Amino acid sequence: MALIVMKFGGSSVGDAERMKRVARRIVERKQEGNQIVVVVSAMGDTTDDLIDLSKQICEGTPSAREMDMLLTTGEQVSVALLSMAVQSLGEPAVSYTGWQAGMYTEAVHGKARITDIQPDRVLKSAQAGSVVIVAGFQGMTTEGEITTLGRGGSDTTAVALAAAIKADLCEIYTDVDGVYSTDPRVVKVARKLKEISYDEMLELANLGAAVLHPRAVEYAKNYNVALVVRSSFTQNEGTQVKEEAVMEQGIVVRGIAYDKNVARISILGVPEKPGQLAKVFTALAKEQIDVDIIVQSGVIAGAADFSFTTALTDLDKALAVIESIRSDIGFREATHETDLVKVSIVGAGMVSTPGVAAKMFETISELGVTISLVSTSEIKMSCVIKQAHLAEVVRALHTAFGLDTTEQAYVGGPQERR
Numbered sequence: 001m002a003l004i005v006m007k008f009g010g011s012s013v014g015d016a017e018r019m020k021r022v023a024r025r026i027v028e029r030k031q032e033g034n035q036i037v038v039v040v041s042a043m044g045d046t047t048d049d050l051i052d053l054s055k056q057i058c059e060g061t062p063s064a065r066e067m068d069m070l071l072t073t074g075e076q077v078s079v080a081l082l083s084m085a086v087q088s089l090g091e092p093a094v095s096y097t098g099w100q101a102g103m104y105t106e107a108v109h110g111k112a113r114i115t116d117i118q119p120d121r122v123l124k125s126a127q128a129g130s131v132v133i134v135a136g137f138q139g140m141t142t143e144g145e146i147t148t149l150g151r152g153g154s155d156t157t158a159v160a161l162a163a164a165i166k167a168d169l170c171e172i173y174t175d176v177d178g179v180y181s182t183d184p185r186v187v188k189v190a191r192k193l194k195e196i197s198y199d200e201m202l203e204l205a206n207l208g209a210a211v212l213h214p215r216a217v218e219y220a221k222n223y224n225v226a227l228v229v230r231s232s233f234t235q236n237e238g239t240q241v242k243e244e245a246v247m248e249q250g251i252v253v254r255g256i257a258y259d260k261n262v263a264r265i266s267i268l269g270v271p272e273k274p275g276q277l278a279k280v281f282t283a284l285a286k287e288q289i290d291v292d293i294i295v296q297s298g299v300i301a302g303a304a305d306f307s308f309t310t311a312l313t314d315l316d317k318a319l320a321v322i323e324s325i326r327s328d329i330g331f332r333e334a335t336h337e338t339d340l341v342k343v344s345i346v347g348a349g350m351v352s353t354p355g356v357a358a359k360m361f362e363t364i365s366e367l368g369v370t371i372s373l374v375s376t377s378e379i380k381m382s383c384v385i386k387q388a389h390l391a392e393v394v395r396a397l398h399t400a401f402g403l404d405t406t407e408q409a410y411v412g413g414p415q416e417r418r
């Protein structure tokens with residue numbers, strides 16, 4: 001008998017019919033002789049709808065505490081209904097909120113990290129033969145305040161709970177068949193991966209692949225949780241995420257991700273003296289602005305230029321910070337660029353294979369597309385380009401790195417929102 005955590009995303013339980021289909025899926029798995037713990041997200045677009053509602057009520061930014069109080073209701077609806085659906089099929093089931101399930105988090109509203117899990121109640125119910133259905137995305141502080149884990153956080157609930165109860169397997173059910181070499185909506189010939197390593201998945205998730213939440217992958221890696229991503233709409237075999245994954249002969253790139261949430265800022269004519277870069281990035285860090293790629297050009301006539309990227313959503317804040325230190329730094333001009341996208345290739349084999357960078361540059365330049373910034377690390381390489389060229393660049397890279405397949409990609413119902 002195996003102990004299995006099954007996680008279902010919002011679109012998999014988007015309406016009553018889907019909820020019932022998920023319940024049948026759960027019961028099937030249970031009747032194979034397994035103990036089942038389920039983690040579920042809010043139905044369909046519920047979380048977005050609740051956010052919209054709060055905007056209609058509040059002029060400014062609503063209280064973060066009350067936002068968490070509001071958003072956690074979405075998952076609470078799901079667990080209750082799913083539990084009823086399972087019970088209607090004749091199997092015992094019990095629903096728990098995050099706090100009932102012992103999910104403790106730090107005292108931060110909106111994107112709290114899990115600090116501790118006390119799963120006794122979950123385990124007891126599972127051992128007693130109930131399907132246990134836990135609300136994803138939510139937890140509680142030691143002071144008893146309700147928190148949420150950040151958008152897409154139900155994946156993290158599932159993996160963390162799987163680690164805490166020492167589950168044999170954590171299955172993430174979603175609206176696509178598994179992890180693809182790239183977004184199958186952009187590249188029709190994308191291939192479904194049989195397996196992928198934690199490190200590669202973590203890079204892809206951080207670089208924009210929405211199929212799994214990065215924090216969930218981090219958890220899986222740290223606790224060595226056996227993870228499978230598969231479709232809730234088909235019986236197809238999914239993708240295994242594990243410590244080491246086999247690579248097909250002759251292929252070095254596992255996947256291609258893209259992220260449109262990127263802006264470039266350039267600070268021009270910065271007088272050369274020690275500590276200038278430190279001043280800029282300390283000021284940005286103080287405002288919690290993450291900086292990604294940083295490039296400094298050579299010093300000409302005692303002044304340097306440098307460029308960096310931030311999230312597009314942080315652009316206004318970043319520009320304000322830079323303006324505020326203008327007199328201190330003494331730069332000539334700050335410029336910025338939007339409508340960009342960061343395209344990244346990821347593969348554990350890249351470390352030991354020469355020529356990967358050259359191939360990426362050649363492929364992009366053959367399309368006549370200009371690369372505005374580049375960054376590399378051991379297992380990934382990213383190029384920032386104009387968003388208008390996204391599809392052609394991703395397609396060309398997919399072909400150039402030998403990833404095209406003839407298998408039909410399955411893209412199920414409406415996409416999960418992350």
Ligand code: ASP
Pocket residue numbers: 009010041042047048074136137150151152153154155417418
């Ligand atoms: N319902 C939450 C969201 O939409 C959490 C999740 O779906 O994982 O972000």
Ligand code: MG
Pocket residue numbers: 009010041042044047152417
């Ligand atoms: Mg959701």
